[in-house]
Amino acid sequence: MQFDRRAFLATLGTAAAITAMPSEVLADALEHHMIESLDAETSANEMKVRLGAGLLFGGALPSGKAGEELKKLEPMPEKPTLVDFFKYRFAPATAKHVLQSATDAMKKGEKEELILACLLHDVVLNLIKVDHGWWGAQMMEPYVSEKVSWGIRYHQALRFYPDPTVGYEYPESYNQIFGKDYVPPLYIKRAYEYARNHKSYMDARMITVHDLYAFDPTVKVSIDPFIDIIGRHFNQPKEGLGYDNSPVAHMWRTLIFPDTPL
Numbered sequence: 544m545q546f547d548r549r550a551f552l553a554t555l556g557t558a559a560a561i562t563a564m565p566s567e568v569l570a571d572a573l574e575h576h577m578i579e580s581l582d583a584e585t586s587a588n589e590m591k592v593r594l595g596a597g598l599l600f601g602g603a604l605p606s607g608k609a610g611e612e613l614k615k616l617e618p619m620p621e622k623p624t625l626v627d628f629f630k631y632r633f634a635p636a637t638a639k640h641v642l643q644s645a646t647d648a649m650k651k652g653e654k655e656e657l658i659l660a661c662l663l664h665d666v667v668l669n670l671i672k673v674d675h676g677w678w679g680a681q682m683m684e685p686y687v688s689e690k691v692s693w694g695i696r697y698h699q700a701l702r703f704y705p706d707p708t709v710g711y712e713y714p715e716s717y718n719q720i721f722g723k724d725y726v727p728p729l730y731i732k733r734a735y736e737y738a739r740n741h742k743s744y745m746d747a748r749m750i751t752v753h754d755l756y757a758f759d760p761t762v763k764v765s766i767d768p769f770i771d772i773i774g775r776h777f778n779q780p781k782e783g784l785g786y787d788n789s790p791v792a793h794m795w796r797t798l799i800f801p802d803t804p805l
C-alpha cells in the first residue's frame with residue numbers, strides 16, 4: 544500500500560500542532576490512518592464492475608454472483624442477423640433464459656408477436672442491465688411492431704406487481720435479489736400504474752408470466768423453432784444489424800465489438 548504522507552499530515556492539523564504532539568500519539572494516529580486507508584482500499588476493490596454492466600462486459604448475474612468468464616468472442620458475420628446474435632452474442636445464459644420463456648409462450652398457444660416479445664425481452668442484458676426494459680425496447684423498436692417493443696419496455700416494471708387474474712405472483716427470487724422489504728422506486732411504480740391502465744397492458748404482463756418458467760439451467764433449448772416467427776415479425780435490415788444506420792445501430796455494434804476501447 545502506498546503511503547500518502549501529505550494526506551496523513553493534513554488529518555492532524557497545523558504544523559505547530561504536529562510538532563507539539565507526543566511521538567506515541569503521532570504513532571497511534573499514523574496506525575489509525577493506515578488502517579482506514581486499508582479499509583477504503585478493500586471496499587473500493589470489492590466491486591470489479593458496476594452491477595448494471597452487461598454480461599458481455601463481465602457484469603454480475605442478477606443474483607449478485609459473478610457473471611460468466613470473459614471468453615474470447617467469435618467474430619460476427621459481415622451482415623449479422625438476429626439469429627447470428629443469438630448464436631454469437633446472447634448465448635449462453637441470456638439466450639437460455641429467453642428461449643425457455645418463448646418456448647413456454649409457444650407451448651401455451653400464445654400469439655406469434657407475444658412469442659417474439661418473450662424471445663427478445665431480456666437479450667439486452669448482455670449489453671446493459673440497469674433499466675433493461677427501456678434499453679431493450681429501444682434496441683428492438685425499429686425492427687418490431689409497437690406491441691412487441693411496448694411489452695418489452697413495461698415488463699421491467701410489471702414484474703414487481705402481482706396480477707392474480709393471470710396467475711402472476713411476486714417472484715420469490717426477488718426477495719433474495721432485492722431484499723424482503725424492497726419497495727420499487729417511484730419511477731417504476733409510475734410506469735406500472737401507467738401500463739396497468741393501458742390498452743396494451745397484457746402485451747407486457749404476459750411477458751412476466753412466461754418469464755417465471757424460464758430459469759431451469761438443465762433444459763435444452765434451441766432457436767430453431769422460432770426462425771419462422773422471427774422471419775414474419777422481425778424486420779431484419781439487409782445491411783445487417785449494426786450497419787443499417789438506424790437510431791439504435793450503435794447498440795448492436797457495441798455487442799459486435801465489445802472490446803473496442805473508445
Ligand SMILES: [Fe+2]
Pocket residue numbers: 664665675698699
Ligand atoms: Fe426482464
Ligand SMILES: [Fe+2]
Pocket residue numbers: 640644664665754
Ligand atoms: Fe426475463
